[in-house]
Amino acid sequence: MAKLLLKLQRYFRRKPVRFLTLLALYLAAGSLLFLHSGFSGEPTVPGSPRGPAGAEGPGLPYLGVMQLGRGFKATAPVPGGARRRGPWFKSVSKEPSERGKSRENGGGRSRALRGRSGREKEEDRARYLGCFQDDPRRRALRGTSFFDYKKMTVFRCQDNCAERGYLYAGLEFGAECYCGHKIQASNASESECNMECKGERSNTCGGINRLSIYRLELAQESARRYGSAIFRGCFRRPENVSIALPASQLMLNMSVDKCVDFCTEKEFPLAALAGTVCRCGFPTALFPLHEREDEQLCAHRCAAEELESCGSPEFLLVYQTQVQDNRCMDRRFLPSRAKQLVALASFPGAGNTWARHLIELATGFYTGSFYFDGSLYNKGFKGERDHWRSGRTICIKTHESGQKEIEAFDSAILLIRNPYKALMAEFNRKYGGHIGFAAHAHWKGKEWPEFVANYAPWWATHTLDWLRYGRHVLVVHFEDLKRDLFSQLQRMVALLGVAAREDRLLCVEGQKDGNFKRSGLRKLEFDPYTPEMREAIGGYIRTVDAALKLRNLSGVPEDYSP
Numbered sequence: 001m002a003k004l005l006l007k008l009q010r011y012f013r014r015k016p017v018r019f020l021t022l023l024a025l026y027l028a029a030g031s032l033l034f035l036h037s038g039f040s041g042e043p044t045v046p047g048s049p050r051g052p053a054g055a056e057g058p059g060l061p062y063l064g065v066m067q068l069g070r071g072f073k074a075t076a077p078v079p080g081g082a083r084r085r086g087p088w089f090k091s092v093s094k095e096p097s098e099r100g101k102s103r104e105n106g107g108g109r110s111r112a113l114r115g116r117s118g119r120e121k122e123e124d125r126a127r128y129l130g131c132f133q134d135d136p137r138r139r140a141l142r143g144t145s146f147f148d149y150k151k152m153t154v155f156r157c158q159d160n161c162a163e164r165g166y167l168y169a170g171l172e173f174g175a176e177c178y179c180g181h182k183i184q185a186s187n188a189s190e191s192e193c194n195m196e197c198k199g200e201r202s203n204t205c206g207g208i209n210r211l212s213i214y215r216l217e218l219a220q221e222s223a224r225r226y227g228s229a230i231f232r233g234c235f236r237r238p239e240n241v242s243i244a245l246p247a248s249q250l251m252l253n254m255s256v257d258k259c260v261d262f263c264t265e266k267e268f269p270l271a272a273l274a275g276t277v278c279r280c281g282f283p284t285a286l287f288p289l290h291e292r293e294d295e296q297l298c299a300h301r302c303a304a305e306e307l308e309s310c311g312s313p314e315f316l317l318v319y320q321t322q323v324q325d326n327r328c329m330d331r332r333f334l335p336s337r338a339k340q341l342v343a344l345a346s347f348p349g350a351g352n353t354w355a356r357h358l359i360e361l362a363t364g365f366y367t368g369s370f371y372f373d374g375s376l377y378n379k380g381f382k383g384e385r386d387h388w389r390s391g392r393t394i395c396i397k398t399h400e401s402g403q404k405e406i407e408a409f410d411s412a413i414l415l416i417r418n419p420y421k422a423l424m425a426e427f428n429r430k431y432g433g434h435i436g437f438a439a440h441a442h443w444k445g446k447e448w449p450e451f452v453a454n455y456a457p458w459w460a461t462h463t464l465d466w467l468r469y470g471r472h473v474l475v476v477h478f479e480d481l482k483r484d485l486f487s488q489l490q491r492m493v494a495l496l497g498v499a500a501r502e503d504r505l506l507c508v509e510g511q512k513d514g515n516f517k518r519s520g521l522r523k524l525e526f527d528p529y530t531p532e533m534r535e536a537i538g539g540y541i542r543t544v545d546a547a548l549k550l551r552n553l554s555g556v557p558e559d560y561s562p
Contacts, residue, residue, distance in 0.1 A: 349426030
């Protein structure tokens with residue numbers, strides 16, 4: 001024995017690496033055996049909704065890392081005396097098949113239990129009502145809606161609906177949130193609401209055409225219920241008023257709040273005050289809200305509020321409620337491959353994403369992109385993921401300005417914006433995101449002068465290249481689109497070859513802002529443009545103006561030059 005040990009000692013002295021390797025393997029094997037004998041439970045923080053029944057079947061207690069004592073001994077016994085093994089253990093007994101069977105029987109139930117545990121935590125602000133059917137053409141909840149295919153949670157949906165004063169919040173497809181004052185659908189089986197929330201996998205967010213609906217217990221008290229109702233103006237009473245505004249009620253103690261409240265509960269986007277009568281409806285060809293009257297014609301005091309005007313039988317004071325007009329919310333891909341590729345071309349910061357939102361609402365078809373922006377896809381621009389040559393989208397967003405790229409398209413909508421505003425908008429996007437703002441340090445640092453030096457010439461060459469190389473180019477000025485959305489949108493839709501109904505275009509006017517239109521540029525305390533910058537940009541404006549007029553088009557708007 002001594003001779004054998006002596007030989008081993010001499011061998012390992014000559015080859016120390018092999019000795020160290022064997023020693024490491026020995027220690028690793030010992031550690032595994034130690035952990036395997038004493039470990040009980042999956043290493044997950046206690047209270048995690050995936051801890052208990054998810055892997056072991058319902059009824060087994062969860063013993064997480066924080067519950068393990070010294071030496072990884074379980075602090076609580078496991079029922080039946082059976083030892084719970086770590087996830088690396090593979091049994092040759094019948095246990096796996098039994099566990100699989102329990103998962104088959106309890107998998108759906110465990111998902112429901114996870115959802116229920118999350119719902120119980122929300123009960124102080126919302127009460128879960130159940131799973132309901134939903135129809136994309138006739139929504140169960142017909143108020144505001146928004147999508148987030150990456151970060152949607154139950155709380156976020158509830159919070160957004162409660163902030164706007166809605167009574168109900170519903171989640172669908174794991175990422176879609178719908179709000180409303182009334183549920184207009186039947187119950188569905190709870191098992192059909194089986195999709196996890198994209199931003200909170202411990203909770204359920206509806207299913208395919210199925211809504212998980214909550215009643216918001218604190219909605220009325222916590223929200224500015226009518227503070228966000230939009231004043232649309234004073235309008236002459238339409239002919240056939242009972243058809244144009246089909247819902248009405250006599251209110252002797254009329255006030256703006258009472259009329260908006262009534263029309264909101266009736267699920268109408270317009271509330272029209274006509275003296276002592278409250279009327280509700282949609283913008284239609286009979287009542288398009290395009291010809292405003294002098295507000296003095298509607299300046300008749302409300303019976304219940306001395307400081308408010310309530311209109312008259314002949315002149316109606318109109319507010320837009322928080323009810324979403326769903327006549328233009330359905331969108332889909334083209335049913336057949338497009339024969340022509342139409343570009344929606346613009347310099348960055350010229351409002352391309354906003355224009356896409358308007359086109360999708362007006363036509364009912366998704367728009368595509370020359371690029372791929374994950375944040376836009378997550379917010380509902382589903383054509384973002386398609387290849388730009390797929391032919392499934394109504395038009396293609398592009399900022400390209402080379403001859404080869406331009407000639408790849410058969411026609412184009414060229415969106416032009418005031419360069420002073422466009423440069424600031426793109427700078428904000430670059431340093432603050434699609435609807436954010438650049439920090440003060442970026443404006444004052446070297447980033448802004450370098451940005452203007454590089455991007456200002458591109459503003460001019462972009463327009464000049466599209467006018468030179470583009471085929472069938474429709475020029476639309478961003479400022480005109482803001483000022484006269486209806487007629488400009490009609491021009492754009494006509495180029496796309498889609499026959500959009502007037503009612504649908506009127507619906508777009510009420511939903512025009514969307515999720516990717518800034519609420520106005522943040523006011524800076526200083527002018528970011530130096531005299532040298534203004535001189536250079538002024539020259540670019542004059543060049544573009546001359547190029548437009550050379551092609552018998554209207555020049556740039558007057559407000560381009562400060």
